[in-house]
Amino acid sequence: xxxxxxxxxxxxxxxxxxxxxxxxxxxxxxxxxxxxxxxxxxxxxxxxxxxxxxxxxxxxxxxxxxxxxxxxxxxxxxxxxxxxxxxxxxxxxxxxxxxxxxxxxxxxxxxxxxxxxxxxxxxxxxxxxxxxxxxxxxxxxxxxxxxxxxxxxxxxxxxxxxxxxxxxxxxxxxxxxxxxxxxxxxxxxxxxxxxxxxxxxxxxxxxxxxxxxxxxxxxxxxxxxxxxxxxxxxxxxxxxxxxxxxxxxxxxxxxxxxxxxxxxxxxxxxxxxxxxxxxxxxxxxxxxxxxxxxxxxxxxxxxxxxxxxxxxxxxxxxxxxxxxxxxxxxxxxxxxx
Amino acid sequence: xxxxxxxxxxxxxxxxxxxxxxxxxxxxxxxxxxxxxxxxxxxxxxxxxxxxxxxxxxxxxxxxxxxxxxxxxxxxxxxxxxxxxxxxxxxxxxxxxxxxxxxxxxxxxxxxxxxxxxxxxxxxxxxxxxxxxxxxxxxxxxxxxxxxxxxxxxxxxxxxxxxxxxxxxxxxxxxxxxxxxxxxxxxxxxxxxxxxxxxxxxxxxxxxxxxxxxxxxxxxxxxxxxxxxxxxxxxxxxxxxxxxxxxxxxxxxxxxxxxxxxxxxxxxxxxxxxxxxxxxxxxxxxxxxxxxxxxxxxxxxxxxxxxxxxxxxxxxxxxxxxxxxxxxxxxxxxxxx
Numbered sequence: 001x002x003x004x005x006x007x008x009x010x011x012x013x014x015x016x017x018x019x020x021x022x023x024x025x026x027x028x029x030x031x032x033x034x035x036x037x038x039x040x041x042x043x044x045x046x047x048x049x050x051x052x053x054x055x056x057x058x059x060x061x062x063x064x065x066x067x068x069x070x071x072x073x074x075x076x077x078x079x080x081x082x083x084x085x086x087x088x089x090x091x092x093x094x095x096x097x098x099x100x101x102x103x104x105x106x107x108x109x110x111x112x113x114x115x116x117x118x119x120x121x122x123x124x125x126x127x128x129x130x131x132x133x134x135x136x137x138x139x140x141x142x143x144x145x146x147x148x149x150x151x152x153x154x155x156x157x158x159x160x161x162x163x164x165x166x167x168x169x170x171x172x173x174x175x176x177x178x179x180x181x182x183x184x185x186x187x188x189x190x191x192x193x194x195x196x197x198x199x200x201x202x203x204x205x206x207x208x209x210x211x212x213x214x215x216x217x218x219x220x221x222x223x224x225x226x227x228x229x230x231x232x233x234x235x236x237x238x239x240x241x242x243x244x245x246x247x248x249x250x251x252x253x254x255x256x257x258x259x260x261x262x263x264x265x266x267x268x269x270x271x272x273x274x275x276x277x278x279x280x281x282x283x284x285x286x287x288x289x290x291x292x293x294x295x296x297x298x299x300x301x302x303x304x305x306x307x308x309x310x311x312x313x314x315x316x317x318x319x320x321x322x323x324x325x326x327x328x329x330x331x332x333x334x335x336x337x
Numbered sequence: 338x339x340x341x342x343x344x345x346x347x348x349x350x351x352x353x354x355x356x357x358x359x360x361x362x363x364x365x366x367x368x369x370x371x372x373x374x375x376x377x378x379x380x381x382x383x384x385x386x387x388x389x390x391x392x393x394x395x396x397x398x399x400x401x402x403x404x405x406x407x408x409x410x411x412x413x414x415x416x417x418x419x420x421x422x423x424x425x426x427x428x429x430x431x432x433x434x435x436x437x438x439x440x441x442x443x444x445x446x447x448x449x450x451x452x453x454x455x456x457x458x459x460x461x462x463x464x465x466x467x468x469x470x471x472x473x474x475x476x477x478x479x480x481x482x483x484x485x486x487x488x489x490x491x492x493x494x495x496x497x498x499x500x501x502x503x504x505x506x507x508x509x510x511x512x513x514x515x516x517x518x519x520x521x522x523x524x525x526x527x528x529x530x531x532x533x534x535x536x537x538x539x540x541x542x543x544x545x546x547x548x549x550x551x552x553x554x555x556x557x558x559x560x561x562x563x564x565x566x567x568x569x570x571x572x573x574x575x576x577x578x579x580x581x582x583x584x585x586x587x588x589x590x591x592x593x594x595x596x597x598x599x600x601x602x603x604x605x606x607x608x609x610x611x612x613x614x615x616x617x618x619x620x621x622x623x624x625x626x627x628x629x630x631x632x633x634x635x636x637x638x639x640x641x642x643x644x645x646x647x648x649x650x651x652x653x654x655x656x657x658x659x660x661x662x663x664x665x666x667x668x669x670x671x672x673x674x
Contacts, residue, residue: 147521152521152522152524154524180517180518180521180522180532180535181517181518181535181539184484184487184489184517184539185489185517185539187489187491187543187546187587187588188542188543188546188547188584188585188587188588189577189581189584189585190539190542190543192577193538193542193573193574193577193585194535194538194539194542194566194570195517195535197535197538197566197570198517198518198531198532198534198535198566201530201534201566202518202521202522202527202531205525205527205530205531206524206525206527209524209525210524210525225573228570229531229534229535229565229566229569229570231569232566232569232570232611233531233534233565233566233569233606234608235606235607235608235611236530236534236562236605236606236608236634237530238607238608239607239634240526240530240634243633243634243637244526244633244634247525247526248525248526248530250525251524251525268573269570269572269573270573270575270576271571271572271573271575273614273617273618274569274571274572274614277569277611277614280610281610296580296581297573297576297577297580297581300580
């Protein structure tokens with residue numbers, strides 16, 4: 001059965017020294033300290049150890065073969081969003097990352113599809129790069145963060161970007177980043193375990209209550225990590241909407257549950273009962289395999305949860321490829337050799 | 338069937354002017370602007386409108402009768418924790434609030450049980466007031482916040498408080514407050530809808546990974562709002578523990594799932610599938626009716642979700658009274674007229 005993983009991250013093996021290029025610090029670079037391993041460094045500060053599967057398409061394809069993954073949807077690592085930087089510089093590094101992803105998708109078009117990154121701190125530049133991603137590079141859409149500096153995703157400034165995505169038929173993948181509460185969660189990796197699920201819920205609530213989905217009914221947005229804490233707190237969120245419409249329904253008076261069949265989620269929940277809960281809540285039509293490959297907090301045996309949890313072949317087919325193809329706007333034929 | 342609501346809030350109708358009493362601002366007071374209604378005010382800033390059911394035991398008992406709630410467990414409103422204040426002043430206001438709750442429990446001992454509040458910014462004073470609550474006032478334990486200023490609940494400073502609670506057989510109820518991300522969530526009541534579930538998960542992760550439950554096996558802690566986002570992200574949390582023990586397991590190497598049958602949650606999830614998920618995950622023995630009465634984000638028809646969702650009488654009995662009695666350390670006979 002054709003298997004597509006909509007949530008994987010990739011970096012180029014090398015890129016220019018951005019501090020020298022742009023004239024100020026705060027950028028990530030790779031320190032290839034030994035063969036097949038690199039340290040992601042933010043200036044002199046260690047951020048994350050990565051392996052060759054983070055940059056080498058051949059290693060990725062080999063690992064995909066091992067796990068029977070036919071297609072990976074490539075996107076950058078969220079720390080590269082660079083929303084904090086000068087917009088022109090964020091555009092510049094976005095172009096470099098997008099060209100890199102597009103190159104891999106061109107070379108191995110039956111194994112990879114791609115999502116770009118765009119400098120959302122400047123909606124005008126972001127729209128131009130979104131158009132280039134889709135029209136010139138052949139990418140399926142873009143990955144964006146759960147918020148953009150002080151803007152949540154309902155910010156009026158961002159609406160034109162979503163409108164452009166709808167017009168282009170571009171897929172949008174929302175990934176948590178720059179997690180709330182990080183300064184108070186020094187221990188136990190809590191920004192990743194507690195902050196990220198909250199960030200994704202923040203993004204979903206912001207787009208729903210801000211009326212983004214209501215005003216753009218054909219916008220195709222998928223959220224990472226099974227929607228974080230949103231699906232399990234939909235009862236609380238809906239009740240908040242019902243009991244305090246003055247606070248919650250002020251920009252959109254449609255019940256948030258109505259959007260459960262308009263958005264997409266990946267399946268990265270690491271738990272069979274939770275996957276079944278998502279299927280019950282949303283329907284398999286809204287869910288697509290996503291693994292966060294190649295990072296350790298991802299599904300280390302991509303596809304295993306679905307294969308072990310789902311017995312119904314029709315549901316399995318939706319989770320493994322049907323929803324992904326619909327969201328990406330791609331035909332199965334591209335990926336079948 | 339005896340029905341106990343472990344999660345309700347109460348305030349005195351009046352209390353002294355705390356700014357005058359303590360000599361600095363930041364305190365809550367009530368503005369009884371019309372009969373049966375009051376505004377909770379923080380200095381001149383409106384915080385929340387409340388009704389007589391927030392302070393009047395007779396109104397509460399009448400509403401309980403309407404909803405077939407036999408017993409309410411009373412606790413203060415989290416904004417009264419006063420962890421930010423000088424410890425001696427927080428102790429003083431805590432005593433006032435605790436004496437008020439104890440008075441109501443004494444007068445109507447078959448209808449109310451009580452939890453105190455303690456000045457956790459000073460663990461020594463907090464322990465003394467905890468002892469007074471249990472030994473002198475006859476309260477069942479205390480309600481505490483999901484964090485205490487810059488301390489999460491794994492802070493070494495707080496351990497002696499939990500140890501004292503275990504020694505006293507005191508129940509501890511953890512309620513989210515001072516929500517992470519509040520400064521970035523101006524719209525749509527998001528600190529309550531997104532921040533609170535994250536705060537509760539922060540509290541649970543901190544106590545589990547900090548080894549509090551491991552070192553205090555008889556400590557009885559219940560968490561509000563069905564444990565917030567923790568139960569639905571247990572797969573992610575466990576996977577983080579498995580894949581990065583260097584970060585997550587550094588203070589306690591026991592799998593977080595092991596604590597699911599050692600902690601208690603209230604049932605305030607506003608959603609039948611989520612209640613069923615909790616029962617499947619934790620067992621009914623860990624779950625007790627809680628409604629957040631009398632606030633609008635609570636269950637406005639207390640007990641309705643359980644009555645409509647649960648058909649098995651044994652499970653219903655655990656949710657409506659068995660778990661509550663066990664957690665509170667109280668006998669059924671106290672409440673049966």
